Amino acid sequence: MPQTRxxxxxxxxxxxxxxxxxxxxxxxxxxxxxxxTADIPALIAAVKRFQP
Incomplete structure (x- = not known):
């Protein structure tokens, strides 16, 4: 099993x-x-759209 980086x-x-x-x-x-576990590109896009 490959090690996760x-x-x-x-x-x-x-x-x-x-x-x-x-x-x-x-x-x-x-x-x-x-x-x-997440779809990283989708998560990053959602965080960038977040406005408190």
């Missing part, structure tokens, strides 16, 4: 509040066990 957010600050992504999944770098 995770990429940390460029907005990460010294390891705090980090999000890591891989093809089709997202996880919290401080708690790397559970992952959220």
């Amino acid at each position: 995770w990429r940390r957010s460029s907005r990460s600050q010294n390891g705090a509040n980090c999000v890591e992504v891989s093809p089709g999944a997202i996880r919290d770098s401080k708690n790397p066990g559970p992952t959220l």
Whole structure:
């Protein structure tokens, strides 16, 4: 089984509040066990459209 390659957010600050992504999944770098499976391009588009 190939190992998943995770990429940390460029907005990460010294390891705090980090999000890591891989093809089709997202996880919290401080708690790397559970992952959220998602369509990453669709998720990014939705986040960019979000306006509080």
